[in-house]
Amino acid sequence: MSSSSAIHLTLPQWNGGLRKIRFIYLVNLTSFRLTLCPDTGPAVPLYLGADIFSSTDIRTENHPRYHAKFAKKGLATKIHFSSAFRFNGLKVPSANNSLWFYSVQGLFRVAFELYSKQEQLAVLENFQDVWKSRIDDIPLKMSYNLSEKLDLAVSSTVCDTESRSEMSQPLQCQVARGSSDVCGSDTCETSADHDYCSLPKQTFQTKQSQVVVATVRQKLHSIENKLSSETLSYRGQLETVMLLLKSIDQCINGDLKEKDVTETVLGLLKAKDWGSVYSSSLISCIGRWLGQQFNAMNSSISQKVENFKVQHIEQISNLPPAEELASELFPEPMQTLLLHWMGLSEESSLEKRHSEYPILLLILEFANHNLITGVAHVLYSSLICK
Template identity: 75%
Template sequence: MSSSSIIHLTLPQWDAGSRKIRFIYLVNLTSFRLTESPHMGPVIPLYLGADVFSSTDIRTENHPRYHAKFAKRGLATKIHFSSAFRFHGLKVPTANNSLWFYSVQGLFRVAFEMYCKKDQLAVLENFQDVWKSQINDSPLKMSYSLSMQLDLEVSSSLCDTESRDKISQPQHCQDLQTEQSHLFLSAVRQKLRSLDDKLSSETQNHTEQLETTLLLLENINQYLNGNLEEKSVTETVLAMLKARDWGSVYSSSLLSCIGRWLGQQFHAANCSISQKVEGFKVQHIERISDLPPAEELATELFPEAMQTLLLHWMGLSEESTLEKRHSEYPILLLILEFANHNLITGVAHVLYSSLICK
């Protein structure tokens, strides 16, 4: 890659007391920005791992091991940047051009595990609004590959921090972005032409395949128009899951991926569930030994999706007899209490105490 096509970036910095923490905004799976722009849609702020771990007792050579540990919990991620990007003030191996970043939840976790009280307070004061605004963010993926920087008006002034007199440099930034956009557009059009050719040459009518294809195309159309509906996605995902037998439950990468995603979504809901449970306990403090039936408790306190998963897992579909479902709900409630770390019933408290004693 010629030197003229290199994009030099200076990451913005957040001052939190004595700590200086650089960051970026993750836009989607392939793009990022260095500036926040509300009119361009939601973004996820990510904080540079090297800054997050600076001035801690963890030796620099051990940082990658800790980053990987937090990444497994969805609190950190390793971002692989396009080779076109260079970072001012950072030593980044050009072989993989990657850096570790933390979500604001990950930043808080590191702060309260490794910072002194003064620095913990500084993080709390400076980042609490960010934490509140990102409370519903999904856990981070283990890694991302970012090839596009979307705030071109800013990148124009940052393209060459060390040589600002090169007036041609901003144009190189814009040319690189335009070229990447054209490549993606060309690839999408090629796929659509290929699909059209295949449908034109079909001699047999595969109704089920065509129905699923139509669902996918409708989702694509909605997505490009910015009005993708959850109902449409639900129907399409279900159709794809039923499209074929995806293999053994013991070796299905599809089931593993769905299980991981569901687990991350349910884990992210823990905070709101805890608040709901605490409110329930306050309201029922006088009748804690005379609680409503298990089914009512489960329905009031836990998300419907959690109940649906467990009911079908336990073989209790909607067609099951009402009596059978009632008899199994105490078990389902107990599982929900344990899985969400929110104990409500006396049985859960007794069992939990017994387990931790062992």
């Protein structure tokens, strides 16, 4: 069908702050609407995948893979539209004229996996009524072929009003208008179906940056007001505040150094008593982060251990002292953590530290799944047998 005889459609759109999501209503296996008219039967709202994934950490070229993953779970579907339809503000190849859409359950799943907390809250507040009303919907098919648009022009105003009510107040639906394609027919017919020109990513990110900057200014103004007051309750925290502000300044200037971050983090940790080790979320978070960092070192440690064994194959029964082995093969942070955990600080007697190092070495061997000493091999074999 020629471009002049094509039916140009503008999808209705939800505006939620910086994020905008276009949608349609699936009526049956072959038909759709752009407005919701309850009197003419049920319709399932479906949300445009390109909008849902816009301005996330997922690169555009990887979107199809994610869409397919969610489609296998019945949360997304690829809709093939009749060649008679063209979409304003969307670049869809005329060869297949298809777009990915998500159910409201799929929208929630993506939001809670990829969105910021503020965006998750916006989705939750605006789509919870839709989610409740569609709770019993069956999973989506992998794809649909839609050839018929069932919107009734004579009742579009009524339907649009009912659509807003059904989709909750903040959903501002725009009824389809027969306007020219904003991308230009030639460009739109040859472009990828995940590109869209009505909301450039750069513009979205610029607006998002402006919001962040405004929030930072507001926070700094609030701090200034508190420092100007006569209240003395914050005086004991000024040193920590200075450390934080110094790090913020360095972060903005792009010259944040590890030494300064170390001082800031240590200052925060010492700022107050964070509670029992049994219930402290802060200590749990630090432990998790440390564990992940140490786990990531495993391959390089294994390589070091293998090289060490090759070099000392003739002296395997006469290895260097435990302290030398630990220092040569395992990262210093691991040793520091365990030494302090065992109550051995830098001030501990040299004799005490020497006596405990064989235990520390054994722990490091087991924790890193790299056995060097004969003791470790014997104990490991014994544990496996049990």
